[in-house]
Amino acid sequence: MNFEDYRGIWVFIEIKDGKVAPVSLELLGAGRELADKRKSQLAGLLIGDGVEEYVQTLYEYGADTVYVYDDPLFNHYRTESFMRAVFDCCEKHKPEVLLYGATANGKDLASAVATDLPTGLTADTTILDIEEDTGLLLASRPAFGGNIMATILCKKYRPQMATVRPKVMKALTPQEGRSGELVRETVDLKEDDIRTKVLEIVRETTKKSSIDEADIIVAGGKGLGSKAGFELIHQFAQVIGAAVGGSRDVVEAGWIPHQNQVGQTGLTVTPKIYFAIGISGAIQHIVGMQNSGLIIAINKDPDAPIFQTCHYGIVGDAHEVVPLLIKAFEKALD
Ligand code: FAD
Numbered sequence: 610m611n612f613e614d615y616r617g618i619w620v621f622i623e624i625k626d627g628k629v630a631p632v633s634l635e636l637l638g639a640g641r642e643l644a645d646k647r648k649s650q651l652a653g654l655l656i657g658d659g660v661e662e663y664v665q666t667l668y669e670y671g672a673d674t675v676y677v678y679d680d681p682l683f684n685h686y687r688t689e690s691f692m693r694a695v696f697d698c699c700e701k702h703k704p705e706v707l708l709y710g711a712t713a714n715g716k717d718l719a720s721a722v723a724t725d726l727p728t729g730l731t732a733d734t735t736i737l738d739i740e741e742d743t744g745l746l747l748a749s750r751p752a753f754g755g756n757i758m759a760t761i762l763c764k765k766y767r768p769q770m771a772t773v774r775p776k777v778m779k780a781l782t783p784q785e786g787r788s789g790e791l792v793r794e795t796v797d798l799k800e801d802d803i804r805t806k807v808l809e810i811v812r813e814t815t816k817k818s819s820i821d822e823a824d825i826i827v828a829g830g831k832g833l834g835s836k837a838g839f840e841l842i843h844q845f846a847q848v849i850g851a852a853v854g855g856s857r858d859v860v861e862a863g864w865i866p867h868q869n870q871v872g873q874t875g876l877t878v879t880p881k882i883y884f885a886i887g888i889s890g891a892i893q894h895i896v897g898m899q900n901s902g903l904i905i906a907i908n909k910d911p912d913a914p915i916f917q918t919c920h921y922g923i924v925g926d927a928h929e930v931v932p933l934l935i936k937a938f939e940k941a942l943d
Pocket residue numbers: 754755829830831832833855856857858859870871872873874875876886887888889890891892893894897907908909910913925926927928
């Protein structure tokens with residue numbers, strides 16, 4: 610394998626609900642930095658049916674080139690057809706790096722492509738960097754239950770591939786009117802060649818947690834003492850119009866449902882304001898909220914690790930501090 614043949618940073622672009630998925634825009638932002646470091650091009654790989662309308666958006670969010678497979682074959686995501694397009698495109702144009710969002714489809718596709726291309730895949734990456742001179746991708750992710758960050762390298766094969774968690778990277782501010790190069794590609798595949806058929810799409814009807822969209826989250830931890838003690842979190846959230854979140858320990862204690870859990874095995878959130886109340890600040894929690902705009906922690910232990918991550922910290926008993934905050938906000942918002 611001649612590494613000199615492999616150039617450019619690519620992002621697999623997902624379309625969701627008639628829009629470019631936010632994670633794809635975030636990856637273009639991260640990919641732009643990597644491409645600039647390598648003095649190479651950033652490309653989007655767009656596969657679907659009637660998807661050319663999204664190309665301009667991709668240029669505006671940083672792509673120099675967009676490879677497009679636009680065909681009714683790609684009307685719905687199916688592993689076989691998408692994998693074939695990604696495989697062919699990589700064989701033909703040889704990217705140095707290929708990034709996917711760690712969504713259900715992104716994870717499925719990346720792992721399928723990794724079985725066909727002679728290369729590896731780093732899953733669920735949260736930090737990306739690249740060596741300017743060698744082009745070696747430094748893909749870091751929590752390992753051993755989140756106790757350490759492991760940086761995973763793919764030294765012998767190209768392209769280097771990684772799935773990246775949604776909401777961890779930052780999308781660029783779009784540059785209106787920015788243009789790039791459109792490369793139309795086709796795949797030698799017929800409907801009859803694809804074993805999977807989409808017969809029906811059943812939308813999930815259960816109400817999803819609102820914490821992944823909330824501007825303000827009040828999150829509580831074991832420091833609240835009991836389910837009754839956790840009521841204080843609900844009260845405070847209600848007064849300031851926030852969503853309620855929590856650590857895994859309070860979910861396991863049955864104080865709140867799993868859909869409200871923040872962290873490595875819960876949701877990654879990026880609200881404007883995140884209150885962490887009675888939460889110690891274990892790494893598995895931090896990875897899910899560290900990119901929040903403003904983090905305010907309340908903990909009675911001055912040495913609690915959460916104070917390393919927060920912007921403002923209050924050392925005190927939640928049962929004393931939170932009622933004071935509730936009173937103050939009620940007065941201010943009256
Ligand atoms: P604790 O660690 O018990 O902390 C309670 C805190 O409250 C302490 O800092 C204490 O000083 C403070 N306190 C006590 N009383 C008061 C009071 N009256 N007023 C104010 N402060 C008080 N955790 C997650 O949150 N999300 C995850 O997704 C997640 N995934 C994990 C995945 C793996 C593989 C593993 C191994 C662990 C995971 N964890 C996760 C668990 C994580 O390691 C911690 O155990 C957990 O986050 C701790 O929850 P906590 O902060 O609520 O409780």
